[in-house]
Amino acid sequence: MIKARCICPKNGSEGAKKSSPKNNNVSELRRLYPDVDDEIIENFPFSEPRHNQFDIISRISDAIDEGYRYIILEAGTGTGKSAIATTLARIYEPAYILTMTKQLQRQYAEEFGYPMVKGRGNFSCKDTGLVDTCDIGTCQTVPNSQNFACKFGITKSQYEEGPFAFEDAYGTPIHFRSADQCNYWRQKARAVESSITLMNYDYALLELAYVKHFGKRNLMILDEAHNIEDKLMRRMELNIYNRSLRNDIKKSIPQNMMGYDDPKDWTAFIQSIYGSYKDMGLKELPKNKADRINRTKGRLSELMSNLEAHPENWVVDTSPGSVSFKPLKVDVYANERLFQYADTCIFMSATILDHELFCKWLGIDPKEVYFLRIKSTFPVSSRPVHIKSVGPLSQRAIRRTAPKTIPILEKILEHHHREKGLIHTHNYKCQEYIINHLQDKRLMSHDSKNREQKLHEFEKSRDPLVLVSPSMSEGVDLPYEKCQFQVIYKVPFPYLGDRQIKKRKDMDPKWYAYKTVMTLIQAYGRGMRAEDDYCETYVLDGNIKMLFRNKLYKSLVPEFFNEAIERD
Template sequence: MNIPFENFTSFRSGQEETIIAIRESKAKYVIVNAPTGTGKTILGMMSSIGHKSVYTVSTKILQDQIAQDFPEAVVLKGRSNYPCPRYRHILHFGKPAMADSCSKKGCAYLLDSDCQYENTKLSALRSPYRTLNLSYLLTEANGPGGFSNQELVILDEADNVEQELVGYISLELGKRDKELLGSYNLSEPEYLSKQETWKPWSEELLLILIPEGEKLENLGNNPPEYLISLKKQVKRLVSKLIMLRDCSDSTWIRYEIEGKTVYKPTWLTPILSERFLFRHGKKFVLLSATFPEIGTYCRMLGIPESDAEVIELPCTFPIENRRIVFDLDSAVDMAYKTQDIDGLLKQVKIILSRHKSDKGVIHTTSYRLKDAVMSLGDKRLTTHAVSDREAVIEAFKRSERPLVLVSPSVERGINLPDDLCRFQIIAKVPYQSTQDRVVSARLYGSKFGQQWYQADAAQRIVQMAGRGVRHGTDTCVTYILDSQFKKLYVQPRLFPKWFLEAVDIGDV
């Protein structure tokens, strides 16, 4: 098989066979469970050859990474990432206006091909290899539609698809939105808990906001900054209100959080998934190193499991390099109502003394538990608040000392190869908080909600364990201290085979 990408001259073991299996699959949904080290990006890019296709990732950072690895691919981001030549003289929140400020009506720069966003989009539409982030694909395919009707859609980091799609569909009203509605003498539904009031309420808002949005599309070449901001706000609200009007039903919930009002589906339904994502492609390749249990995953996405084919790849890293240690005799009860904090801290101290010269990570799942671990007073321990997370992580990486990062929020999106992390502690099974309205509605709403709750916790454990082993000669041991892990471990369907083969039920 010829490789048309200059940075790749040969396949790793098993890659060519996997690419052939993906390309020959007749399933609409090909789910590829590809652990770290299998090179899932090349699997997706090679699968796209000869098809009208798009490769999507979850973040703009990953788009930049693909641009480095695959210079043949055109990377396209949302309009807010490109400067607006028409409004470049206008400051928007202290910065030059970006392309999402322009409605394109009467824009001379479009005629002269001087708009960077439109030029990049045109290049992407013409290229055989194009990389988008999923947020942009949802917005563009359900709007202008240039990237709809694909033969193949590759969804990388596909364990995030459900969260991304639910976020796209949901309506979130912040302080500025409520002030805007108040300026039109509009308020929220009188009976907030009754979903049947939401549709007429959203229709009432749309009757006013749609004409307002149409007026704001004709701003000319020198609009005041506040009108640019208002145009964006109204456009977003109209889009979200249409989805609320057309799609909300008795399974949606409304809740308040941090001054915002959120309207959100409890689950994705097949109708929602098809309307906003899966109608835009004939075949989908879903790639991830950490899928939840596949039956649960398909139902979460609203796709029939019978239409899916699963390809589970083995982990190529030696088992002895990625041990997962769970000792039943010394495990600590960390269930919410019976937490043995003293017992946990005792085990943490034992492990810290064993790894005196090693950097490590302690996953705490909550800031309250993080504070309990920090109370040990060990000078190696370092932690962060919400505001300085990135700065603390970078300082941890740079430090020559054997620091131990204590955090409730590094289960994904952080790579700590080699000496940056030689051990990890999972202090508590990472069940999602039932104080979250969506989690509560799911867990107590159906038997499937309980199945999802366990599958989600298992998936998070796999993600945590993967932070420290990043290549074939890397080593990192992960200690699981919470006795609740046993409830998940005895359900092997919840974990990939390559994870279970590394679990050591032995002494901590």
């Protein structure tokens, strides 16, 4: 085990606000748990812990103090991972807590009171009134040549009348121009100065590596950590569109290159368009467009470096009018892009499945890792899995097999006619088939634009609705009467029509199996959220048998899923 830098409980930068524990039951907890460190009890956010919570926090705290740089906690729903995270963040602040979505970010903020930081589009521009959001406000749309300085914004210069805002990662003091402050910059200043800050992964990957208003902290807690690789891959992916090239630099992708699939064959073209972007005059452009051009230059420069250093790690995917460059692995990039911004990283997820593979794919040295797996406390009888195989629902067989699913779905809906349910389709094609062929007024669906709205309607309704969706496998919390049964219509194999996925599968078949099992187990957990909850799950796709017969898949399926299977 390699020692990491010692972390001591302390505040962040000077002036940072120390988090205030909400626990008013400290003396009683000390009496009930005399062997638990006072520091843990004082920083625990609730009046009493769930089963094993103090033990988990103690073990992780000991691992941090022993010098482990990475801690991996695999613990199912009901463990109370958010309370574990917030206790450790308070003890070892300054800290970051990273979540998958703005929704989860907001849940942490509402429950524990930590400031969260969001992009400009979430705030109204004070200079233009309520008409525009900050991403299209005056400071973003006036030409650079006008040197516009928003009276509500910030400056790096020292103004006597301007209150201190924050100190960036380079130690440069930033001040507000006036006491009347921009909504976007006020929330960002509060987040930078706070000893505990909430970010979603997309925002963090941009802010930490590029903007650099936030500095390195003692601790980074990465919730839903099984998604980190996907987030990094998508962040590093670069899409080049003809319409943007024509508008910006009067160029386009040569038609004869659209069949090239070797990244090295694209090097000269990337260098050419990079040079054209570099030669652009930006003074007369609106600031938001100038910033976009500068980001494009940075991304192209970064891509050129990556292709030069690791050409075998990239795949080219072309479609009419565009070309995409996608990484196959992120193990050589993860530390630089994310992990280096904290002395210690804690990864939390219910579906790590195999921590050695998890470390391998993120470039983590196993010698620096402390791994802790906590078994599910949910009774097997409360989360049964019924295998109702109708044959494979693969792309080749689905036309023949799909009609057989309708009678079974009808029986399931009739059996649960007074209960709300969720049907996981994995793709929109299966969703459309069910909606068109299953005549039931209880069914509701969504598209990519109204997903959150429809989910909200489903959650709030008291009617026994059934939501048919390809994208509710994770980040969705449907306890008790919100979801009492669910159907896994199709086993969620990643789409092999994507060249990135196909090449990665060919390179590493276990990665493909891992992604499939992970998504399946995440879907299984949507309706069963507490020890006294109950949710039945039905699996229709005959390909589920592969998970129990193929050794690649079988080795990854967790015991708590296996033990719940009731083969009818």
